Amino acid sequence: MTQDTTGLTVDLNASRAGHPARIAATCGCETPRRGFLGGLLAVGAGSMLPGCGTPSSAAALRDRIDTHHHLFSPAYVTELAKVNQAPPIVRNWSVARTLEDMDKAGVATSILSVTTPQVGFVNTADAANAARIARESNEWVARLAQDNKGRFGSFAMLPMQTTDGALRELAYALDVLKADGIGLLTSYEDKWLGHPSFAPVMDELNRRKAVLYTHPTAASCCRNLQPDVPTTVVEFGTDTTRTITDIVFSGTAARCPDLRFIFSHAGGTLPFLTERLVKLPVQDPRLAARVPRGVLFELKRFYYDTAWSAHPMALGSLTRLVDVSQILFGSDYPYRTGEDNVKGLIDYGFSAADLRAIGRGNAQRLLPGWA
Numbered sequence: 539m540t541q542d543t544t545g546l547t548v549d550l551n552a553s554r555a556g557h558p559a560r561i562a563a564t565c566g567c568e569t570p571r572r573g574f575l576g577g578l579l580a581v582g583a584g585s586m587l588p589g590c591g592t593p594s595s596a597a598a599l600r601d602r603i604d605t606h607h608h609l610f611s612p613a614y615v616t617e618l619a620k621v622n623q624a625p626p627i628v629r630n631w632s633v634a635r636t637l638e639d640m641d642k643a644g645v646a647t648s649i650l651s652v653t654t655p656q657v658g659f660v661n662t663a664d665a666a667n668a669a670r671i672a673r674e675s676n677e678w679v680a681r682l683a684q685d686n687k688g689r690f691g692s693f694a695m696l697p698m699q700t701t702d703g704a705l706r707e708l709a710y711a712l713d714v715l716k717a718d719g720i721g722l723l724t725s726y727e728d729k730w731l732g733h734p735s736f737a738p739v740m741d742e743l744n745r746r747k748a749v750l751y752t753h754p755t756a757a758s759c760c761r762n763l764q765p766d767v768p769t770t771v772v773e774f775g776t777d778t779t780r781t782i783t784d785i786v787f788s789g790t791a792a793r794c795p796d797l798r799f800i801f802s803h804a805g806g807t808l809p810f811l812t813e814r815l816v817k818l819p820v821q822d823p824r825l826a827a828r829v830p831r832g833v834l835f836e837l838k839r840f841y842y843d844t845a846w847s848a849h850p851m852a853l854g855s856l857t858r859l860v861d862v863s864q865i866l867f868g869s870d871y872p873y874r875t876g877e878d879n880v881k882g883l884i885d886y887g888f889s890a891a892d893l894r895a896i897g898r899g900n901a902q903r904l905l906p907g908w909a
Contacts, residue, residue, distance in 0.1 A: 599894065600644040603901035603908055604876060605751065606802060606845040606868025607648035609636070611678040614652065617671050621659045627872055633682065636871060637689065643869065643876025647908055649901075650679055651693040651721040654755040658726060660699065668697035672707055680715040691908065693721030693751040701738050708742060718905050719749030719800075724781035728757050731781045732788030744794035749904060751800040754778045778806030782840070783815060789828035791836040798904060799840045800866065804847035809855035812837065841904060843868030844896065848882025862892045866900055 610618075610631045618624040640648055652675060660668035676694045683690040694711030696704040711717040720743060722731065729735060731752065743750055754774035761769050778801055785791050785799070801808070808815075816833045819826040829836065838860050845868035847853065856865065867883075869876040883893060902909045 599897065601646040602644050602867055602876075602880075602897040603905075604640065604643075604645045604648040604869050604871070605800060605866045605901055606753075606843045607636070607640075607645075607650055607871050608653045608873070609650040609679060609682075610652070611675050613678065614671065614675045618655075618659070623655060623659060631872055633686070637686075639869070639871050639876050640689070643880050644897075645867075645869070645876050646898075647689055647691060648869075648871075649691040649693055649718055649751075649905070650682075651751055651753065652695045653753055654723055656695045656721075656723055657697050657699075658723065658755070660697075662699045662727075665697060665699040665703055668699045669703045669707065672697045673710070676707070676711050676715055676717065680717070691718040691905065693717065693719045693749070695721050696739070698722070698726050698736075698739075701735070704739050705742060708739065712746065712748065718907060719751055719798075721751045721753060723755045724752050724777045725755060725757055728759065730777075730784035732784035732786070732790045734788075737790070740790055740794050740797060744797040747796040747798070749798045749800065751802075752778070752781060753802050754806065775803055775806030778802060779808045779811060782806075782808050782837070786815065786833060786836050787818065787825055787828055792828060792830055800904075801840055801842050802868065802870075803843070803845055804852045804856045805840070805842045805859075808837070809852075809859045812859055838864065840864065841866055841900070844879055844883065845870035846874060848879045848886070850886055853883075853886050862888075862895055863900055863903075865896050866904070867897045 608631075610628050615624050615629055615631075618628060636648065640646075657668040657671050660671065672695050676692070679690070679692040679694070683692065692711075692715070694707070694715065694717040696707045696711075698704050708720060711720065722739075724730065726736075731740070740750075754777045756769035756773040757777055757780070760773050760776070764772075782801060782805060791799075812834075815837070819829055819833065840860075841864050842856060842860065843866045844853075847856070867879065869879045883896060888896065
C-alpha cells in the first residue's frame with residue numbers, strides 16, 4: 539500500500555495485476571496542487587474538491603460499479619437491423635467507446651444488459667429463433683468479460699416467448715456463463731412481471747436467490763400517443779411502476795422473499811405514487827393477504843438505480859422512500875454518459891460515505907462476486 543498525492547491510499551499491487559486499484563479514503567487536507575488538479579480531472583468539469591471527507595473528494599474514486607449499462611453485440615445488431623430497430627446509437631456502440639466512457643466516469647466495472655426490445659421483436663411462434671439470439675448475445679458478453687477481466691459483468695436476457703425456453707437459458711446463463719443475474723423487461727405483450735405466466739421464472743430465481751434487473755419498455759396500449767414525445771419520456775417510467783405494482787399485488791414479492799429486484803430509473807413514478815399503493819390494501823381488503831409484510835416493506839427491500847434520475851426531483855423522492863443502501867449507480871450508457879450521473883449525484887449533496895455506497899458498496903453487497 540502507498541499514499542498518492544491526493545491523500546488516498548492505493549493498493550499498487552492490485553493495480554499492477556490489472557485490477558482496479560483499491561482505494562481507501564484518508565485525510566487529504568494537505569493535498570498538493572498536482573494531486574488537487576488530478577482529482578479535478580477525475581471528477582470532471584464543474585466539480586470541486588473543497589476538503590477532507592467531502593462528497594466531491596469521493597468522486598475521485600475510480601472503482602464504481604455501473605449496474606445499468608447497455609451493450610449491443612454485432613450479431614444482435616444484425617438481428618435488430620432486419621426489423622428496422624437498429625438506430626445509429628445502437629449501430630455505433632463499441633467496446634472501445636464503452637470503456638472510454640467508463641474510464642471518464644471512474645467506473646471500474648459495468649454490469650452489461652441488453653435494453654428493450656431484447657428479443658421481444660421475435661414472434662412467439664418463432665421461439666427457437668428468439669432462444670438462439672438470446673444465447674448468442676449472452677455468450678458474446680461472457681467472452682467479452684473474459685477478455686476484459688474485471689471490467690464487465692452481465693445480466694443475461696431470456697427468451698420469454700416460452701417458459702421452457704426462458705428456464706433453459708436462465709440455467710445456462712447462471713450455471714455455465716456465470717452471469718451476475720438475469721435482465722428482464724418490465725412487460726411482455728401487456729403482461730407485467732407479476733403475471734401468473736411468469737411465476738415459474740420468478741420462483742426459480744427466488745430458489746437461486748438470484749438478482750433480477752428490470753428495464754422498462756412500453757406497453758402496446760401506450761405507444762405513439764403523442765407524436766413528438768417518444769415513449770421513453772413518459773411510458774418507461776410508467777411501465778416500471780406498473781411492473782412493481784404487479785409484483786407486489788400479485789403476491790410475487792411476498793412469495794419470492796429471496797429474489798432481489800433492481801428497478802431502473804429510481805423506480806419510475808413509484809416514489810410519487812407510494813401513498814396510493816400503501817392505501818390500496820386498505821381500500822380493497824382482498825389484497826391485504828398478498829402483502830402480509832406490508833406494501834412499504836416490499837418497496838423498501840427493492841433496489842433502484844440512478845439512471846436518468848441523478849437530479850434533485852427524483853432523488854429527493856427516492857431517498858424518502860428507501861435508505862441509501864438500496865440505491866445503485868447506473869449510467870444508461872450509451873443513452874447517457876457515466877459522467878452525467880456522477881456529476882448529478884455529487885451536485886445533489888450526498889455525503890462521501892453515501893457516494894461510496896451508491897457508487898460501489900451497495901452493488902458489492904448485492905453482487906458479492908465483485909466484492
